[in-house]
Amino acid sequence: MRITFNGATHTVTGSQHLLEVNGKTIMLDCGLFQGKRKESFERNRSEFCTGKNIDCLILSHAHIDHSGRIPCLVRNGFTGDVFCTSATRDLCAVMLMDSASIQEKDVEFVNRRRQKQGQQPFEPLYTRADVARTMNQFVGLSYNRPHQLFPGIVLTLVDAGHMLGSAHVVLEIEEQDSGKKRRVVFSGDIGRPDVPIIRDPVPISAGADILIMESTYGNRVHPDFPESEKELERIVNETVSRGGSLLIPAFAVGRTQQLVYALHKLHSKRAITDLPIFIDSPLATRTTDVFRLHPEVFDDEIREFLLTDDDNNPFGFGRLQYTQSVEQSKALNSMKNPVVIISSGGMLEGGRILHHLRNRIEDPRNTILFTSWQAPNTLGRRLVENEKLVRIFGEEFQVRARVEVLTGFSGHADRDGLINFVRVMNKKPQQTFIVHGEDDASASLTDALRNELGLENIVIPDYMQSFDV
Incomplete structure (x- = not known):
């Protein structure tokens, strides 16, 4: 099994991770990079926006830093399913269309300037027509109902309590070559208890063998x-x-x-x-x-x-x-x-x-x-x-x-909430990857998981870094 981190490394935007196992490539999230305009522009158009080699995509929730490049994948050849909750699908139908409209308007503005300077025009990352085509590939799943993606790979979405429709991603995998069974958990964005409107996050009490975990507020405690x-x-x-x-x-x-x-x-x-x-x-x-x-x-x-x-x-x-x-x-x-x-x-x-x-x-x-x-x-x-x-x-x-x-x-768990997310796991992860956080937050959470819970094998991956696990 190989995991490659193509986004949300040493930063909080552009969530995108690739899981290769049993001859299949599964993408976890496909979000827009946000921040410094030139850097974001280049990263959002990188080779990892191609989709021909992706078999399916699992979307943790609808926020644009997690979903915003999905139409780009489809535009560049992705024909697989996008699995998420029904609420996430409904939100994406609205949010991605809005994102496409912004892409089109921004490129139109930039191209007027480029035309005056005799430069080649840009194309939008994707258009509203791309979004309309993309929504045909969304598959809505209910919480806590296992769904077989491929032989030996079963997906379950668990309520993450972060926003409407947000989910923790749980993958039960039996590797074809070795017969080894492992549970991979991608936290998505972890919500907070006792915040109004949506339900509290549901703990992954069974635990994980491999954990990919966000760290947005890994060095901060929120007021009640x-x-x-x-x-x-x-x-x-x-x-x-x-x-x-x-x-x-x-x-x-x-x-x-x-x-x-x-x-x-x-x-x-x-x-x-x-x-x-x-x-x-x-x-x-x-x-x-x-x-x-x-x-x-x-x-x-x-x-x-x-x-x-x-x-x-x-x-x-x-x-x-x-x-x-x-x-x-x-x-x-x-x-x-x-x-x-x-x-x-x-x-x-x-x-x-x-x-x-x-x-x-x-x-x-x-x-x-x-x-x-x-x-x-x-x-x-x-x-x-x-x-x-x-x-x-x-x-x-x-x-x-x-x-x-x-x-x-904030809809994100703070330092205590993040630590508790792992604390309640009956089976602690053998390998943990800390993503979706600035360096100070990720490092602080890593230290806490080591010192307070005794976790070993914790890595803060670099952009485009791969791991065989």
Whole structure:
């Protein structure tokens, strides 16, 4: 058995791992690289976006850093099945089409400039037509129902509690040559317990022989979710007291719905000032509709809320408005009174949030609130690291708005949660690969697994590194 790591090594984006066994090649995730534009552009078009030699793909969840290159595989010859949960398939139908639209628009913009310079035009990584063809290859599976991929290889998806439809990947493999039986577990992104909306992550109590494990917050402990809701209450009220507006860059899937639900509860309790709240992201609007289609994954808190809330809708209430058109989005920038605007994209590398940021970043009354991890070399990362002069749409702006960070809304397990993911395994892995984390986080988690749980044979793989196991 050979495992090759083609992404999410020493970083948190571009998740993609190849498992070769019994004459078959199985891809685990196929995500877009995000971050420094030139590097991401080149990596996303690398040879590993070819798909002719891939027999099937298993997708842990719909986030673009895990799913965003699947249409590229199909465009370049992949004809196999994409296995995931039904909720992940429904989200990908929306998210990948949005990603393709962005690809097309970005290339169109770049090509106008290249044409003036007499350079060859670029092609988009994939198009909306590629996405439409790709969705025919998705196969939705239910949690905890084993499915034979090939002779001697059985797949089971287990609820990872990270976002709607997210899964741990469990592969029971009997190797043809040796007859050896081994369990390979790919954690995907591990969720947090006691976070509203979706159910808690399900432990892999049977354990693993080989573990591929994320480490996003391997060196950090999150505050409890109720503390973060209290902090959100403080930030809203302090911003309004200054006469300012609150801008929240948020990913359209997961984080936006969490924030809407938290604001809904605070508004119902009259804990925050009564002010307009806008979701300015067409993708967030469409993915919220997908959330409504999958109540089977909701946790008990949401079910109870639905029974007692007058609006009977965790993702909608009287002061909340979902914008649709560009004109509605532009109108938000002319509002003088305090508002809350939740808008894409989450790392400030594109999306409508940049227009709102440009209009409000130099006003000290306003607040910019980050609730997600920010990749290196992104505008979001620069603001989190307190840079005072930034460029937006090629113009320089002084950062006078207040910048706040809340990690308690994260859908990722923290250091303690990651360690506990392995602690509860009855059979500890003989070989562990640490991925999906920056160097400090991966190293900290590796030390903890060695020192606290006695794990041996832990490796932080390099980009494109292969291992025979």
